[in-house]
Amino acid sequence: xxxxxxxxxxxxxxxxxxxxxxxxxxxxxxxxxxxxxxxxxxxxxxxxxxxxxxxxxxxxxxxxxxxxxxxxxxxxxxxxxxxxxxxxxxxxxxxxxxxxxxxxxxxxxxxxxxxxxxxxxxxxxxxxxxxxxxxxxxxxxxxxxxxxxxxxxxx
Amino acid sequence: xxxxxxxxxxxxxxxxxxxxxxxxxxxxxxxxxxxxxxxxxxxxxxxxxxxxxxxxxxxxxxxxxxxxxxxxxxxxxxxxxxxxxxxxxxxxxxxxxxxxxxxxxxxxxxxxxxxxxxxxxxxxxxxxxxxxxxxxxxxxxxxxxxxxxxxxxxxxxxxxxxxxxxxxxxxxxxxxxxxxxxxxxxxxxxxxxxxxxxxxxxxxxxxxxxxxxxxxxxxxxxxxxxxxxxxxxxxxxxxxxxxxxxxxxxxxxxxxxxxxxxxxxxxxxxxxxxxxxxxxxxxxxxxxxxxxxxxxxxxxxxxxxxxxx
Numbered sequence: 001x002x003x004x005x006x007x008x009x010x011x012x013x014x015x016x017x018x019x020x021x022x023x024x025x026x027x028x029x030x031x032x033x034x035x036x037x038x039x040x041x042x043x044x045x046x047x048x049x050x051x052x053x054x055x056x057x058x059x060x061x062x063x064x065x066x067x068x069x070x071x072x073x074x075x076x077x078x079x080x081x082x083x084x085x086x087x088x089x090x091x092x093x094x095x096x097x098x099x100x101x102x103x104x105x106x107x108x109x110x111x112x113x114x115x116x117x118x119x120x121x122x123x124x125x126x127x128x129x130x131x132x133x134x135x136x137x138x139x140x141x142x143x144x145x146x147x148x149x150x151x152x153x154x155x
Numbered sequence: 156x157x158x159x160x161x162x163x164x165x166x167x168x169x170x171x172x173x174x175x176x177x178x179x180x181x182x183x184x185x186x187x188x189x190x191x192x193x194x195x196x197x198x199x200x201x202x203x204x205x206x207x208x209x210x211x212x213x214x215x216x217x218x219x220x221x222x223x224x225x226x227x228x229x230x231x232x233x234x235x236x237x238x239x240x241x242x243x244x245x246x247x248x249x250x251x252x253x254x255x256x257x258x259x260x261x262x263x264x265x266x267x268x269x270x271x272x273x274x275x276x277x278x279x280x281x282x283x284x285x286x287x288x289x290x291x292x293x294x295x296x297x298x299x300x301x302x303x304x305x306x307x308x309x310x311x312x313x314x315x316x317x318x319x320x321x322x323x324x325x326x327x328x329x330x331x332x333x334x335x336x337x338x339x340x341x342x343x344x345x346x347x348x349x350x351x352x353x354x355x356x357x358x359x360x361x362x363x364x365x366x367x368x369x370x371x372x373x374x375x376x377x378x379x380x381x382x383x384x385x386x387x388x389x390x391x392x393x394x395x396x397x398x399x400x401x402x403x404x405x406x407x408x409x410x411x412x413x414x415x416x417x418x419x420x421x422x423x424x425x426x427x428x429x430x431x432x433x434x435x436x437x438x439x440x441x442x443x444x445x446x447x448x449x450x451x452x453x454x455x456x457x458x459x460x461x462x463x464x
Binding site for chain 2: 044
């Protein structure tokens with residue numbers, strides 16, 4: 001089961017927050033294929049949001065193929081986003097935990113650590129803003145440029 | 156998501172109510188769709204409570220009419236389908252909780268005792284406790300238990316969250332939302348706490364000066380408006396960019412060199428704001444409601460003829 005938190009000050013639409021938290025739970029293995037998502041009634045009773053917001057989030061997840069509604073039973077997880085490499089106890093996660101502890105002991109606040117990891121992630125993964133990259137990641141394969149002839153045909 | 160055949164839960168036509176001191180509501184027209192959660196917003200004295208009392212038949216209109224699912228609010232048909240929780244949540248403080256529930260059962264033609272008890276028990280309220288000894292939050296829960304036990308199709312809540320602490324606010328709204336999820340009831344609730352309406356309400360009715368100032372689907376209304384920020388144009392009155400003819404300026408103000416304004420564009424692109432000197436974004440519901448409330452300063456309804464326009 002999963003418990004939703006609503007950040008009313010984040011400026012992120014509430015249904016996107018819910019969908020994000022389900023994806024996060026799928027990634028962490030908190031939710032697994034076959035699990036039932038909480039009903040709209042359960043969610044709104046705990047969070048005091050409009051039931052349609054929950055349904056909208058679930059529809060979004062359904063569109064992504066992550067969950068499926070079963071009439072009269074609820075909404076169920078179809079596939080996982082879990083990566084064993086990221087599971088609790090995995091070497092990568094253990095190393096990261098140790099690193100976070102070191103960063104905290106060095107006096108960095110949560111926001112500092114988040115900014116630092118974001119900066120390093122931006123260096124290694126292309127995002128929408130491809131600026132100030134120290135080591136550019138491998139170029140994603142671009143579609144071939146249209147040939148001059150086809151451009152002339154268009155005009 | 157405007158469904159043309161969607162039923163109307165509450166409809167007012169040229170609705171007006173006059174008291175000795177003047178008109179509390181005048182020339183109000185609106186359709187509140189069934190199955191939705193409408194925020195009823197307005198400054199004090201805008202006519203919100205009067206509207207609730209007209210919708211429940213506790214007051215009769217001076218002119219015009221109001222209909223609950225097509226029926227006059229004083230008819231048994233309308234009364235059976237409506238539950239109203241007034242601001243002061245009137246309960247008999249000398250009654251125990253169990254006596255209060257029995258009282259509700261005796262007074263109502265349809266009564267779902269199981270629902271009432273479920274709501275009371277979920278709040279861990281002992282049935283033998285006297286209502287007078289309960290906290291505000293517990294009293295609100297009892298009042299909601301009475302309202303839900305009627306199995307209403309239309310639930311009217313006048314400032315349901317006033318006097319409640321933050322945790323109890325979430326608990327109370329959670330109760331109402333669960334009922335909406337369960338039975339698809341229509342809710343109309345008034346509140347001054349605009350930030351709490353944002354995640355709850357999907358429809359808006361804003362009253363000012365005893366008239367309707369804004370109404371519609373919450374999401375659509377936000378998208379129909381534009382928040383504009385930029386360098387004020389010193390050559391123009393009010394600092395607004397040129398080319399805003401036909402665009403309704405809800406509010407605008409200049410602070411130092413900066414202009415901020417809220418425009419009603421109804422989704423049309425506004426060329427004047429397209430260049431990069433201006434930052435435009437879609438306002439949040441709270442932003443939008445605040446702008447409309449600010450642009451409607453308090454006035455006595457009777458002396459304001461424009462209010463109803």
